[in-house]
Amino acid sequence: MLNVGGRTAYTADHEQFRETVRKLFERELVPNLDRWEHEGIVDRDFWLKCGEAGLLCPQVPEQYGGLGLDFGYAAIVDEELWYSGSTAGLPLHTDIAADYLVDYASEELKQAWLPKMVSGEAIAAIAMTEPGAGSDLQGVRTSARRDGNHYVINGSKTYITNGQNADIVIVVAKTDPTLGAKGISLILVEADREGFKRGRNLDKIGQHSADTSELFFEDVRVPITNCIGAEGQGFAYLMNQLPQERLSVAIGAQAVARRLRSPVGVNFDGR
């Protein structure tokens, strides 16, 4: 086993959880790793197995089906994923997408989606980046126009992790293009909405099994109750949550660097 001793960030309970994660990954992930990296996507069945073992969204409160645990548990899943050599989009689902629902969504949206995200029945994506807007999120052009009790969403996104597998997408859209950052909202779009289309699963130099994709929205109608939190507050929510996203990316980067520097890089159990 890879020696991860000497760190004080984790408790004995965390390390016990790590053993559960390792056993599951050894059994369900490692035998499929090469195929998933080749196919550019992870089997949905693997998500269900992760959900069953408590690996997805462990921070979600118990009333929504989660375990109500701290971020350390999610960090362990991230580390073990990268130590194993996988680039599956679990961290995007757990560390990034879920907390927008936990922290800001209505009770109705939480009840509808969090239990399924915990079980792996629903896979989440977040769609910020566009062909013309990356680091500068104020530049997004995807629009969500009010029409009665609905939004009508138009635009395109790119580089969206879990784009092929996603059942729900948190879409960063302009609800008022005249207001700059204050005109940005987060809107939950279910993948079976008419007008939602998945584009290419992008061919990248790494993270092959993360199904990083283009997404298209053509007059997609969703009820205004699909707005996560308050209309016009999306940019503020992103600024609040992006530090955790960066932490998650840093944990992954550290873990993969460690894997590549270590003999474990060629032998999962480190012997």
Ligand SMILES: Cc1cc2nc3c(=O)[nH]c(=O)nc-3n(C[C@H](O)[C@H](O)[C@H](O)COP(=O)(O)OP(=O)(O)OC[C@H]3O[C@@H](n4cnc5c(N)ncnc54)[C@H](O)[C@@H]3O)c2cc1C
């Ligand atoms: C594998 C992968 C997965 C991804 N998953 C997702 C996802 O799930 N959802 C999503 O929304 N997006 C996702 N992205 C997109 C990612 O968030 C963007 O690539 C990122 O925001 C940078 O945007 P950009 O690529 O347009 O680069 P740009 O914004 O064009 O930046 C290019 C370079 O210029 C620098 N730069 C930009 N602005 C400034 C400035 N003002 N001052 C100085 N330097 C600057 C940047 O640091 C960078 O080095 C993913 C990308 C990859 C590669």
